Amino acid sequence: MNHQENLSQLRKLMQEHQVDAYIIPSADPHLSEYVPEFYKQLRFICGFSGSMGTVVVTKDFAGLWTDFRYFQQAGKELINTGFELVKLKVQYQPEYIEWLHGCLPDGATVGFDFRLLPVSLVGQIEEGLSDKQVVLRNIDFIAGIWTERPLMPSQEAFLLDESNCGMSFSEKLKQVRNKMKQQKTNTLILPALDEIAWLFNLRGSDVIFNPVVLGFAVVTTTEVKLYLAEGKLNEQDLTSLHAQGIHVYPYDDFEGHLASLPITSEILIDPKKTSHQVQHILPGQVKLKFGDSLIAPLKSIKNSVEVANIISSMLRDGVAITRFFKWLEENAGSGKVTEWMAAEKITAYRAAQEGYAGPSFAPISAYGPNAAMPHYSPDQRDETKLKSEGLYLLDSGGHYFHGTTDITRTVPLGALTDEEMIDYTLVLSAMISGSMAKFPKGTRGYQIDGICRKQMWEHGINYGHGTGHGVGYFLNVHEGPQNIGPSNVPVAIEVGMLTSMEPGIYRAGKHGVRIENLILTVEDHTTDFGEFLSFETLTLAHIDTSCIVRSLLDKKQISWLNEYHQEVYRQLSPLLNSEEQSWLSEKCKAI
């Protein structure tokens, strides 16, 4: 593909249409974390294959704005493309707005495909350029240039039966409509794929790593409309949807239907999850309210069937993880294993498990200094081999038809430095502190974040990512609304939420440590001061104890670890052969 050629075609179109600046984001109309091949317009236009970036083109400059995770990669990929790398100072900030403000003349026209930018971001663009009388124009130049564009995904989708998801569509709809009533809205527009998947008990494989189906939905107080590509569902599932009162329309009917919504509609949209296009085509007279998604909080609370299923998936995942680390211990010293091979291996061990549906994200299989990059992904072409020293980090997860997993373990492959052992122990200590926390109902993730980081901070150490994210049920491995981290997310950690607990320490050029379990919020006890909650750890896999600096853990933490290991062995050993059992038994020994 000739990216310089793309660029000059784009500039030609810009000139023809009198567009002064054109914005191309890494996004699809559903604003998902992962997009189908059809929407990899960034890779097409400039060759950048990272998941997060924005191209902005003017007649004098063509740049890719991306964050520190991709500086190296983008640097290579953009060579001789005509596009320059612009390094973001702050991750996820649309810093190109400030840049546009500096270079656009008054009254300039800024073009982009309105379907690809969220309402919230377009608001920022409008605000940032407000004193320039800039015109925003809805225009898709990519369609005209990208001749060999991949097709839209055509994989079949399917419905989960109630024994798998624990709650029927009609029960979920009732909950959603109750929330709509509370929020005084009569119409919900749902473009977020995981929210549609949850509401309709629908799964598919339109997007890598997320078992979702491209679609839109509109829920009113009396009607439910679901927009899917034709052929997505078999007759039986379609009949089932119809029987539940759901009107199914072709995917492409969505925009036309929006344009003809009754003017009495009081519509709630989540500005971060909804494209500007939706706002743009709604009739001017409808009442539009912006607010957080009503579905996300409902989806985050796992019901008892989901919890039981997740626990059974954790057993299988734990077996795969155990086999992997036994294999690694036996083979890492051979000098033949690369990070890529290890990543393939864990995927293979998972794939051998019953009910496996695919990886929940690209495994982060990272040895030595590579593990210091929290979002590192191994390259198949990199032939660097693991050695009998230092730390190896594996952050990986699987989708099972009964749940989604996400687990990180860091293990020594041989001799370690004192610094590696201290860092390892401080991460473990943070992980255990968070997992042991008890807290009153209403506590928010950012308060628990402080508890996790306290000891590390005393050592002058910190990590630049959150401590925990929500995890879906056989759904996206990253979901909201809860978050354990420094961000001011005003969401309480509630009973039934499944969240990751994954502190880390990263020393550039040296090593990285992260240890991650998934934890379920449960009721603890009620006192004069109200209801208290705590976490139940659902992940079942041993945590290396050979590189612990004992003096950095307190008695309660050591008890927690020993009890956890007892439980891991008790649960996993019946599923292992005798050789594996004795290996795991060693790993689970009390310290």
Add this chain to the structure above:
Amino acid sequence: MNHQENLSQLRKLMQEHQVDAYIIPSADPHLSEYVPEFYKQLRFICGFSGSMGTVVVTKDFAGLWTDFRYFQQAGKELINTGFELVKLKVQYQPEYIEWLHGCLPDGATVGFDFRLLPVSLVGQIEEGLSDKQVVLRNIDFIAGIWTERPLMPSQEAFLLDESNCGMSFSEKLKQVRNKMKQQKTNTLILPALDEIAWLFNLRGSDVIFNPVVLGFAVVTTTEVKLYLAEGKLNEQDLTSLHAQGIHVYPYDDFEGHLASLPITSEILIDPKKTSHQVQHILPGQVKLKFGDSLIAPLKSIKNSVEVANIISSMLRDGVAITRFFKWLEENAGSGKVTEWMAAEKITAYRAAQEGYAGPSFAPISAYGPNAAMPHYSPDQRDETKLKSEGLYLLDSGGHYFHGTTDITRTVPLGALTDEEMIDYTLVLSAMISGSMAKFPKGTRGYQIDGICRKQMWEHGINYGHGTGHGVGYFLNVHEGPQNIGPSNVPVAIEVGMLTSMEPGIYRAGKHGVRIENLILTVEDHTTDFGEFLSFETLTLAHIDTSCIVRSLLDKKQISWLNEYHQEVYRQLSPLLNSEEQSWLSEKCKAI
């Protein structure tokens, strides 16, 4: 005063002016925590003397909405007034909006004095009643009914010289204008009294407990206008202001000037600190931006002169506190001391100190079960005496011309229950944990809040208030923008901020414990992970050690306490007589 008569006069006016509902808040045009007597319209209209409430009157109902702190008091004060107490479910929430929504007809008129409600609250009212086509009308019925209204305050104000405040007006103005440039605004409107006091190095006594002066200010890129009642400043201070390029106008000119601001104005107002009236009278063509105050963050960082002065004020305050608790120990057992007398006593000890300017809030002098009410204030008429048992809590503070203090100590007056001792120790532990915290630059108060509460939560205990608030320099004892607490306040705890650290435990009907110091954020050390900060405790006063359950503190906490007591003794003893010295020496003994 006949409140029923007031109510019928008000209803008569409402009828004459066709107003269906009338709102009377506890507020003045500056939306301060404390208001001058002139603005105690709530006490006038219905007899309620609490600091926080809202009266809403319709033809069928007259209610006072207030929070749990005032349920008992309001219950008594409203008897036979015609006004009913409406208990707020959530503190500070304008729950009357929902109520109005339920009882007002479509197209109703809601009246209030636009000067008394902030922009943000009026926005909530508009939003909450939006489907009713309600008309909001600016109308002051109180002025017509309140015949014997107190005068506006006429106390003299004065300027601080630079040796006292550490930064000249012109230097502060430069900082403010830099911020204005960053925020792309050319006009600031300042109605908040403490912000005006800080910017102009101006102090006064127009309001109880806050050493501020009633005024407004408008700062543009080229001009500064200050609006003060005539006669507030002497000739010398007025000359000094003029020499600094400040235009001083009569207080009442403010609104007229607003109405004639140039239409090229790009005005930043803080919607929580600015009355709806300001927005209402601005020319329609100006560009209005809503955002957090630019002054509050500047004011929160204490400069080196302020810090040195605060430290000297802490010495004097520590002497007063030491003398008070010695007196209390010698007299509480006499059976003659009431909470009120104790409150008078601490004020007298402070008043005897050099540079004392007045109390920074009404002392919370609370014995036994009364201390379980965090915002309790003793009643002069209550003759209940302290006894030789249980816990006594004193939360008090002073304004000195060189700084403002705020300190809480809880002490045993005799035998304690195990529960009292455990609660005492858990509060102390939380206070020390917070005070010892080290944290990276950028950490927010809510993360530190989790660190403070962790151990208490493990015991199933919590407290319903924040852990710490900002404290002004010879200014309001409560100031922002920082906050250590569960609220999602996205403000980092920065070097130079002065904050309180005051966890507590409250058992209704039994006892209350709170221990509070003021802490200054300082640089700690810089590591590979960036800059780390910590707290320096500025408050100097012993903390009772006789009721500590030693096993609930860890070694580091005990060291902290012993070192703190060494420092308290070292600093205070030169200012005490020999009897006081030996008493304090006992109290500061290492445990």
